Amino acid sequence: MTDSEKKMYNPNPGLYQSPLRIHSWGYTTASGWNYAEEQTQMPYWRCYLNREDGPLLRQGAKIIPMSPQKVYLIAPETPFFCVSTEDFHQLYFHFSMDWQSCQPCNRIFSIPVWEDAVVFLEHMALHFDRRNQQHLLGGLGFLHTALSKLPEDVFRMPEASDPRIQQILCILNGNCIGHYTNRQLAGRIGMSENGFIQLFTECVGKPPQQYYREKRIERACCLLLFSPSSINAIAAETGFVDRYHFTRVFRQITGDTPGLYRRRHGPKSK
Numbered sequence: 392m393t394d395s396e397k398k399m400y401n402p403n404p405g406l407y408q409s410p411l412r413i414h415s416w417g418y419t420t421a422s423g424w425n426y427a428e429e430q431t432q433m434p435y436w437r438c439y440l441n442r443e444d445g446p447l448l449r450q451g452a453k454i455i456p457m458s459p460q461k462v463y464l465i466a467p468e469t470p471f472f473c474v475s476t477e478d479f480h481q482l483y484f485h486f487s488m489d490w491q492s493c494q495p496c497n498r499i500f501s502i503p504v505w506e507d508a509v510v511f512l513e514h515m516a517l518h519f520d521r522r523n524q525q526h527l528l529g530g531l532g533f534l535h536t537a538l539s540k541l542p543e544d545v546f547r548m549p550e551a552s553d554p555r556i557q558q559i560l561c562i563l564n565g566n567c568i569g570h571y572t573n574r575q576l577a578g579r580i581g582m583s584e585n586g587f588i589q590l591f592t593e594c595v596g597k598p599p600q601q602y603y604r605e606k607r608i609e610r611a612c613c614l615l616l617f618s619p620s621s622i623n624a625i626a627a628e629t630g631f632v633d634r635y636h637f638t639r640v641f642r643q644i645t646g647d648t649p650g651l652y653r654r655r656h657g658p659k660s661k
């Protein structure tokens with residue numbers, strides 16, 4: 392991640408702050424863009440705008456021919472195939488959303504392209520520089536506009552959400568270093584430990600430590616793919632006591648060890 396991208400990285404977004412965290416983005420010539428479901432099902436969002444016709448997305452039995460007249464947003468954990476027989480040019484973003492209400496799974500959205508998006512694409516085709524802060528700001532503007540065009544149900548808050556649990560979700564969905572116990576979380580909202588666990592499970596559908604463990608592994612996946620940090624450092628940053636504990640939990644959730652996950656899905660594998 393470049394210095395300019397780090398400055399735009401928002402580790403603890405509030406209600407009136409952008410929830411976006413860009414992991415990787417750019418304008419590129421896509422060559423050999425042929426990946427199976429097990430290679431594309433990732434814990435972060437993807438956004439694509441292509442300059443030419445040709446590539447295809449396949450989600451189950453549904454075939455989606457990609458068009459320069461559409462912007463494509465692919466939600467986290469969406470399995471799909473992508474197929475292309477020729478090289479093509481593409482503006483792409485890999486990013487996460489820190490709004491708990493905006494976590495659809497297994498969905499691919501296609502949005503009609505807008506005039507400023509075409510202008511930005513053509514400008515990136517001629518002048519793209521990942522170190523340029525204005526380009527990054529333009530990319531963030533493009534991404535915010537694309538997300539604002541998603542259906543309203545994507546952003547709808549759960550009707551029965553408790554404000555105390557929403558406060559805890561903001562903590563657990565952030566990028567904190569270390570680990571929170573149930574007692575610490577309960578203390579944050581002035582509840583007993585048992586009462587907190589019961590309320591959290593009722594609101595979220597799973598116990599707090601299970602939810603927190605899954606979120607830590609989700610963050611670890613992104614760090615394995617988009618940071619040069621060692622596995623030991625990633626284990627510490629995501630709140631595990633050591634690499635062995637981290638590897639055991641990572642394998643339980645993803646089916647892979649951290650090292651295999653990085654080799655299989657990292658940039659050097661594609």
